[in-house]
Amino acid sequence: MSVNDTVTVIPPGRPLHGQVSPPGSKSITNRALLLAALAKGTSRLGGVLKSDDTRHMSNALRQMGVTVEEPDDTTFVVTSSGRLQAPEGPLFLGNAGTAVRFLTAAVTTVDGSVTLDGDEYMRKRPIGPLVDALRAAGLEVSSATGCPPVQVKGSGTLAATRLEIDGGLSSQYVSALLMLAPCAAQPVEVALIGQDIGARGYVDLTLACMRAFGAQVTELDANTWRVAPTGYVASDYQVEPDASAATYLWAAEALSQGRIDLGVAADAFTQPDARAQGFIAQFPQMPAVINGSQMQDAIPTLAVLAAFNRTPVRFVDLANLRVKECDRVAALHDGLNAIRPGLATVEGDDLLVAADPALAGSHSDCSINTHADHRIAMCFALAGLKVSGVRIQDPLCVGKTYPGYWKALESLGVELQWVSA
Template sequence: MTRAIRQATARVPGSKSVTARALLIAALADGTTRLREPLVAADTVAFAEGVASLGLPVTRDAGVWTVTGDPGGPSAAAATVWCHDSGTAARFLPALAALGRGEYVVDASAQMRARPMGPLLDALRQLGVGVQAQEGDRLPLVVRGGRVSGGTVRLDAGVSSQYLTALCLAAPAMEKGLRIEIEDIVSVPYVELTLAMMRDFGVDATWEGSTIVVPPGTYQAREYRIEADASTASYFFAAAAVTGNTVVVPGLGRHCVQGDLRFATEVLASMGCRVEVGADEVAVTGPERLRSPGEVVMRDISDTMMTLAAIAPYADAPVRITDVANCRVKESDRIDAITTALGVCGITTRTGPDWLEIEPGQPHGGVVETRADHRIAMSMSVTGLRAAGIELDDPSCVAKTFPGFHEEFAALRTAWARS
């Protein structure tokens, strides 16, 4: 008997990663840039407000954000840049502030104050930037902007590739450009995304071996469309995977610049899903029973680690996720957070410093501690598709990257039920 497959479309907002990079590039561009379909969420609004506080105007209208750039950097004589809970803003904006002509305080929430900043601060100091941290290598910071000559800098990006991206994005405004010698790195696709976007705006950096060279130059203002968020799309792809249905996500396609699309094209495909990548949409159809992919190395796509962990109980054998040590210093200790959440729902897990393993089983209801981490909330929502009674202690934390997540997820379930 042929299995009936139900199909529905999920609308995923613009990419957080692309929106943030585009905002910083536009802030240093010559002219006015229009960003179409940006992500409107707590993280990106915090980023836009931070750029504006540095004297680089950002106008936020429905569907379009307009940025008036200055290749010379921030013009404000003094400012307090409040990053809220945004790790991207807290890592990128100090590099932008360093190019300014004043003294700037960069601060954020208690959650962000707990996250390390050492490698970025060390790199800025190598470049002669005055940076003072009140708590060792943590926020709040005082950045004394000025003319940055550039040159050569060494950087450890083994905890976060955002340190590297911050330097790359700011480098064209430095007198000599920048040669970055990388000691270690995670999340390589995010750096490739950065360099690709820099090229889109007229600055062509080179990456050979462990060295990135960014020439001095000027970004050219333009109109730029933000593609859908591949990390957020992973929850909808995973929903299809565990229900055996089909989901179509517009705004992603074969020209997608985000590495996290590999969660669908590689990880879910290895679990028996049918994945179809079109010109401007991606469709995923789940199998009758998910196969275990065995061991999955997720160093480069670690933001989707919890998505895989959330559907792993429904696989036909244990799932082992490795090389994700950096997940312990995200919004939460994500290895501990997701395994604790699964444990509350009756699933057996094992963990180590940089790995976790999930046993197959049928989750039951329970109250999940989200730890103010949007990815815990969204991942465990997927688990709940086949487990009644899973509740989130703070469902509103999804506002960080997708304020309408729960409504869109509910609409997907309703569309499948009706089809």
């Protein structure tokens, strides 16, 4: 199949019932892969996600001398000397934001030169603030455009004692610096400039994963951590299911008034996107204002669900959604208005969804431009559960984080119509 293919979700006209196991967390899998690669010895990672993003991370680690075995569909076995080696060629990371940002910091420990690059979409995603933070710490890191490709010249050691970053720009920058810090020759303070951390919950995920691999981190205050120069210790680690993926299934359950068993309770997730379940549970009476800053990847799900709500919903603090795989604020606006003109408007970085329960059962001859963004494809498939005629472009882009998404819908009895270009 090609990027020009489409899939149409046929409204089932009945409640969806069944059992679906979400894939492992992409966010946690890529953190655990990197930390296992920085640890001397063998680590066994269970419950992992096998997708485009984690494939790019694992392949990059292999290029740097790390052995990454895959004995089954949900396991990585990582064996490392504890040091990343200079690769023979550039690291190609597709459009995997976690991989390119985490590795940009991590490869400063390499004795040699490393180039990190990605696809056409990645080359539009900002990384300048992280590059500047590393340069300010005396490291040789450069990016001609403020986006990948990034060039790093490492000396094999990290002499910095303080790393600073504006935490409001991206939690991935903060996580990248935190994961680098234990590799230093002496204690490092990681400090945030500014008042806010974008998606603070993801920083907490990073800290939990670091500690599982032996890091010693002390929180000095809300914006500063002291990290001991311990390096990392090989560990066996279990990755929890992906909360972002779970949001589509929770929303499908709510839209269809069905019952979908995920095998894990919403309150068992530690990922920040799980808080979206609290808003989904209120459907069709979702609140008038929803702040998206701390559950960014769940906003596409909630925005499409809001189209069927009884009252309008304003989504606020969405600035970081503009620098994801695509400008998701614009993509959500355009997709919702393709279903019905006037369904969404944008004011600054706020998205206003007009909401109309009468959309359910209607027909819309529309084609949703996914911009090769997995979350745009998956969230607008939800609209197809209630509105006939919704066609999703480039449906296989879901392979970035949830390769089994379409099969999961089919397992619930949802009919899909595929058209190959």
